[in-house]
Amino acid sequence: MDEAAGGAKPVHIMGAGLSGLAAATILAKAGKEVHVHDIRADSGARFDGDFQALENWSMDVDFFDQLEAWGFDASTFRTTEFHVVDLIHPDDEITQPKSDKVAYRIVERGTSDHAIDQGMKKQALEAGAQIHYKSRVKEEDCTIIACGPKGTSAVAYGEIFETTHPNHIAFQLNDKLAPGAYSYLIIVDGVGLICTCLWRKQSKSERFLNETIAWYDKHYPDLNRKPIKRVGGKGDFTINERYKQDGRYYIGESGGLQDFMWGFGMRMAVWSGVLAARDILGECDYETEVRKQLLPYVRTSVANRWLMNRVGDRTFKRMCKNWMKSQSKRGDGLVWVGGLFRPRWYKSLLYHLVTPFMLRKDPKSMGRGVRRMPFRKAKARDQWEPSEEASAIGTQWTEIRRSGGKTSFANDSDEASISSE
Ligand SMILES: Cc1cc2nc3c(=O)[nH]c(=O)nc-3n(C[C@H](O)[C@H](O)[C@H](O)COP(=O)(O)OP(=O)(O)OC[C@H]3O[C@@H](n4cnc5c(N)ncnc54)[C@H](O)[C@@H]3O)c2cc1C
Numbered sequence: 420m421d422e423a424a425g426g427a428k429p430v431h432i433m434g435a436g437l438s439g440l441a442a443a444t445i446l447a448k449a450g451k452e453v454h455v456h457d458i459r460a461d462s463g464a465r466f467d468g469d470f471q472a473l474e475n476w477s478m479d480v481d482f483f484d485q486l487e488a489w490g491f492d493a494s495t496f497r498t499t500e501f502h503v504v505d506l507i508h509p510d511d512e513i514t515q516p517k518s519d520k521v522a523y524r525i526v527e528r529g530t531s532d533h534a535i536d537q538g539m540k541k542q543a544l545e546a547g548a549q550i551h552y553k554s555r556v557k558e559e560d561c562t563i564i565a566c567g568p569k570g571t572s573a574v575a576y577g578e579i580f581e582t583t584h585p586n587h588i589a590f591q592l593n594d595k596l597a598p599g600a601y602s603y604l605i606i607v608d609g610v611g612l613i614c615t616c617l618w619r620k621q622s623k624s625e626r627f628l629n630e631t632i633a634w635y636d637k638h639y640p641d642l643n644r645k646p647i648k649r650v651g652g653k654g655d656f657t658i659n660e661r662y663k664q665d666g667r668y669y670i671g672e673s674g675g676l677q678d679f680m681w682g683f684g685m686r687m688a689v690w691s692g693v694l695a696a697r698d699i700l701g702e703c704d705y706e707t708e709v710r711k712q713l714l715p716y717v718r719t720s721v722a723n724r725w726l727m728n729r730v731g732d733r734t735f736k737r738m739c740k741n742w743m744k745s746q747s748k749r750g751d752g753l754v755w756v757g758g759l760f761r762p763r764w765y766k767s768l769l770y771h772l773v774t775p776f777m778l779r780k781d782p783k784s785m786g787r788g789v790r791r792m793p794f795r796k797a798k799a800r801d802q803w804e805p806s807e808e809a810s811a812i813g814t815q816w817t818e819i820r821r822s823g824g825k826t827s828f829a830n831d832s833d834e835a836s837i838s839s840e
Contacts, residue, residue, distance in 0.1 A: 660788025
């Protein structure tokens with residue numbers, strides 16, 4: 420049991436995001452004095468109203484049942500359930516995997532009252548945790564480290580817009596528009612987000628977003644897109660030798676607990692916060708439980724990412740076809756995608772074979788043995804000239820920005836830095 424559990428000693432948490440707030444809520448409910456410190460002005464300020472998906476396919480249990488079992492109240496934030504997705508193949512064919520079960524839930528990240536970050540904040544405050552915003556603390560002075568990404572392994576850029584289109588989700592595998600990754604469209608209640616993820620580092624990266632938007636404008640003619648703002652963020656993908664060191668717990672993205680293949684991390688963020696709190700309360704051993712409950716999924720995702728780094732549109736097309744074959748055979752689109760995320764012996768073997776080549780040591784990790792997936796270099800095929808439509812979208816955005824349209828790209832130093840070539 421950590422010494423912080425021993426009685427009146429307050430617990431200091433670095434980071435008031437999903438993982439930090441989850442841990443704070445459980446500890447405060449158990450009567451601990453909890454202080455959560457965040458360098459930003461509010462929870463969720465790392466994001467700016469982007470939509471994210473709470474995946475519900477990587478395991479049999481529904482994430483909301485997990486939340487309830489852990490004592491969280493999911494009604495404190497807005498969620499929109501989806502059972503279907505437009506799967507956009509690299510050759511522009513659009514098909515629809517679907518499920519009778521809730522496939523995923525869309526939540527908003529940010530500082531709006533209905534954002535998940537604010538919902539988690541409300542619960543932490545109600546439990547009695549004290550949150551200190553714009554508070555800079557040292558890692559050495561905190562028991563739980565929950566401050567999100569440190570390095571950059573991948574980035575995502577998106578545009579948020581008003582739309583008259585009904586609620587809709589699309590997921591696109593296209594190596595030109597989203598090198599090594601995917602793009603997506605999310606529409607919830609009149610607000611849309613088109614986002615592209617770059618798993619290879621690019622110059623003039625905004626051309627990828629413009630080209631992706633042009634693609635969606637063409638294939639979804641009823642979007643009536645009225646741009647509001649552009650957003651973005653980075654993902655940090657690490658494997659840690661130790662998740663608890665010198666009495667400190669590394670949780671959420673700070674502990675590398677997220678999916679290397681496609682970047683899903685909210686579920687593991689909350690989960691790891693719960694495990695750290697339980698260890699402090701003397702109910703489990705964090706290191707053991709992370710290795711048992713979360714690491715098999717992270718390792719599987721490392722193997723998946725290694726494979727993804729080696730393929731392009733031909734394999735993406737094969738994946739889409741296999742997904743749809745599975746849909747026709749099983750009548751449930753979650754079976755195929757769930758299988759991709761679930762631990763398997765051969766993925767574990769692949770993980771052990773490839774990690775020495777795939778990850779780089781982080782010398783600044785306070786002896787925790789952190790290995791990071793570097794942001795990969797661009798390939799020759801990533802050099803292309805924007806289409807006329809994409810250039811027009813770039814010009815449209817420049818005008819909107821001049822008249823007050825905001826661009827935010829959150830990085831660890833809290834600065835706005837999306838490039839605006
Ligand atoms: C563009 C984008 C899209 C994504 N989409 C999805 C998705 O659809 N589904 C999904 O599951 N995951 C998604 N993710 C990943 C997901 O956002 C993260 O896995 C998750 O937010 C991690 O939670 P966390 O608690 O570790 O960090 P966060 O929730 O980011 O919280 C970290 C907190 O620490 C604070 N902080 C930073 N530095 C310090 C410091 N030095 N001191 C004190 N506080 C500090 C930050 O201000 C922040 O409030 C996405 C990520 C990005 C960037």
